[in-house]
Amino acid sequence: MITKTINYLVSPKCRNEKCEIFQLENLPIYTVDDYIYDKKPTLLIGTIDKFAQITRSPNIKQMLSLNKNTFTQPPELIIQDELHLISGPLGTLAGLYEIAIDEFCSSKGIIPKIIGSTATIRRAQDQVKKLFNRDAFQFPPPAIDADNSCFSKKDKLDDGRIYLGLTTAGRSQRYVIQQACASLLQSIKDKNINKEEIDPYTTLVSYYNSLRELGGSIVLMQDDVRSSMKIFSKRHGEDLRKTGSPHELKGSLSSSVVRDLLKDLDEEKYFNKDKKNGELIKNEDCIDILLSTNMLSVGVDINRLGLMVVNGQPKTMSEYIQSTSRIGRKYPGLVVSVYNNQRNRDKSHFESFSTWHGALYKDIEATSVTPFAPRAREKALHAILVALARNLIEGLDARPRLDTKKVELIKNIILPLILKRIKIIDPDEYDQSKEELEAKINQWILRSKKTELNLYWSESKFHRKKSLMVSSEMAAERQAAGLAEVEAWATPNSMRDVEPETQFQLIEQRDENAPK
DSSP states (O other), X not given: OOOOOOOOOOOOOOOOTTSTTTTOSSOSOOOSHHHHHHHOOSSOOOOGGGGGHHHHOTTHHHHTTOSTTOOSOOOOXXXXXXXGGSOHHHHHHHHHHHHHHHHHTOBTTBOOEEEEEOSSOSSHHHHHHHHHSOOOOOSSOXXXXXXXXXXXBOOTTOOOEEEEEEEOTTSXXXXXXXXXXXXXXXXXXXXXXXXXXXXXXXXXXXEOSSHHHHHHHHHHHHTHHHHHHHHHHHHHTOOOXXXXXXXXXXXXXXXXHHHHXXXXXXXXXXXXXXXXXXXXXXXXXXXXXXXXXXXXXTXXXXXXXXXEEEEXXXXXXXXXXXXXXXXXXXXXXXXXXXXXXXXXXXXXXXXXXXXXXXXXXXXXXXXXXXXXXXHHHHHXXXXXXXXXXXXXXXXXXXXXXXXXXXHHHIIIIIHHHHHHHHHHHOGGGHHHHHHHHHHHHHHHHHXXXXXXXXXXXXXXXXXXXXXXXXXXXXXXXXXXXXXXXXXXXXXXXXXXXXXXXXXXXXXXXXXXTSOO
């Protein structure tokens, strides 16, 4: 008999001596996939990236308790945070994979309850229907008093945040931005300000709509802004504030760097009290300037931030609301929006600044989710077919070889299951989807007759003939190189990048008559 042995890493331990669970040797918390599959935890926290693994991994069946001989139940409650982000290309693919997720988490005809959390969404009924095949119910429901829903109450004593609009009319955007940032940074040296109350305004968050704009502002902050701060300090007779190098918060940073950066933003205040005499001493570790992209708008909960400059109107209203709401969470906040007068959209927002800020949520854009559109079906509809067949049909979990019995089960159970969802959500795509699914099943049957089909997924290009599926990146690489297409189906390897990457090199234009 062969037994599976897993040597678990040291589990996390509580470091707070006053905590009730401090005495526990190890907490039952696991962060590595193999350990999670083996332990089947009662609470599972993950990202949507893992959806792509339900087609590849043989352990999904074990973790979701799909085995007939298990006494545990599949998940009964699913919580989707930041529901408004599951839209566009990501939401489209997520809507496909939700077919399998929903079926795996159902038990004896009872489907799991789904709770979606969001503060900025429009046409939620339509999005929820296409994503989860559910009717949406708002919680807490509207009450008699808009400011009191029994579950939440408007705090009328909270100062909130102030929005200030600036235009670049008559000046360049670069000049206005550096003047605004310099003025805000130097303002904490005002002699009339109480040092014990200025901490929320010592870190300036500068928000950008693209990495290109962020990259161009680094030199601006280190050069022009500091020069303007010298002018302001002399004009007002103040001490010059010395600022450190700007920090960046963007998606290309590693998770460990982002974690440490957010920790410093939260804990490193501008002044520290001297333990001996109680004097306020400047903290050199405090972050003076944070340059950020829309990564700031999701999951950044830092109470001490109170100052932001927004460089141009963000692409969507929900992004604007989410990003600026990171300011003024505990202390009064100030958001300065700099609008480029040469851009019609920015100019329009500036001219009606007070009006649309009085009803921000009114202009939130509706999200788009089209899981059964032709391009979406081409990318991942076959992945759902394979995921359902592999995990629901006995004998298909290890090898993709089909026999007569398995083909009948796929046609009589799996195919109707997918088509039923398509008919409910997007009936216009039903006939074409049915035709494509039947074609995929026939291809699978033909490949099963070849003895080399032994793998569902292969990472090696040398085993592609033995594999039912390959990554989209490998297929795109072969196509770009002019090689013959493989029989294996190109399948998304991750939900993070919905399009395969293509490398290119820019060269100088050459003479057509020159030798190659």
